[in-house]
Amino acid sequence: MTNSQPSATEDPHAALxxxxxxxDELVETAGADRWNTGTPAEGWDVAMQIAHLAWTDEVSLTAIRDAGAFQAVVEKAMEDPTGFVDVGAAEIAATGREEVLARWRLARGELGDALKAADPGEKIPWFGPPMRPGSMAAARIMETWAHGFDVADGLGVSVSSDPAFVGALPHVAKLGFKTRAFSYAMNGLEAPTSEIHVALTRDDGTVIEFGPADAQQRVTGPLLDFCLLVTQRIHRDDTALEAQGEDASHWLDIAQAFAGVAGDGREKGTRA
Known part of the structure; x- marks a missing residue:
């Protein structure tokens, strides 16, 4: 088995x-007849999933281009923190398949260009902590991967070994590790001060590691399982992840790599 830190050459922009x-290919191949096919996310069909990606890409562009306008979006979100995201997706989904796809393609293309052109040290405002362009690209990978996984599940397509989805895993995992303290904050809890070491195994046997190697708190297991867990696409009991230490175990119970109100996650047994 070969250990490897995530390579600096793994370009998040190319992965995104x-x-x-x-x-996009999954949705196009499925065709218009399956646009309203349900997905594992309760109440969200394929249309809502793609509309949400379009909405978030558009809002991300606003955050980069106009901080004042983005602050107005944040203030509106605070008026309805549990329903704001759903409302935004539903409004776009209601415009119809062709309009949704057109908006998503335009927004994601412009966002990709804006992120690559941005000053690498610039802090971009967001619903969670401000992010540098590289981190925002990773956040877009995480969300696109998670919602894309839902779309694939709804359409009955396995993407666990798909090159584009597999290529996204290191970025999702890194963000999941970096948002450990954020997970506690979103649950109204104080984050522990303990260091943690995470060692995640790819299908080819290589290992991605985060955190001090001598940390007493440890998480080990499949890379895919960790990514599914931090995006709340799987119940912890349905993973092969192992935790050593009370802090490590508690983190796995509440882990979330995304901004927004902590959700209930998936029920046990839905992805066994």
Missing amino acids: VALNARV
């Missing part, structure tokens, strides 16, 4: 482009 293209 590839992932967007693959999710």
Whole structure:
């Protein structure tokens, strides 16, 4: 078995482009007849999933281009923190398949260009902590991967070994690790001060590691399972992840890599 830290050459911008293209291909191949096919996310069909990606890409562009306008979006979200995201997706979904796809393609293309052109040290405002362009690209990978996985599940397509989805995994995992303290904050809890070491195994046997190697708190297991867990696409009991230490175990119970109100996650047994 070979250990490897995530390579600095793993370009998040290229990974995001590839992932967007693959999710787009899934939807196009399915055709208009399956646009309203249900997905594992309760109440969200394929249309809502893609509309949400379009909405979030558009809002991300606003955050980069006009901080004042983005602040207005944040203030509106605070008026309805549990329903704001659903409302935004539903409004776009109601415009119809062709309009949704056109908006998503335009927004994701412009966002990709804006992120690559941005000053790498610039802090971009967001619903969670402000992010640098590279981190925002990783966040877009995480969300596109998670919602793309839902779309694929709804359409009955396995993407666990799909190159674009697999290529996104290191970026999703890194963000999942970096948002450990954020997970506690979103649950109204104080984050522990303990260090944690995470070792995640790819299908080819190589291992991605985060955190000090001598940390007493440890998480090990499949890379895919960790990514599904931090995006709340799987119940912890349905994973092969193992935790050593109370802090590590508690983190896996509440982990979330996305901004927004902490959700209930998926029920046990839905992805066994």
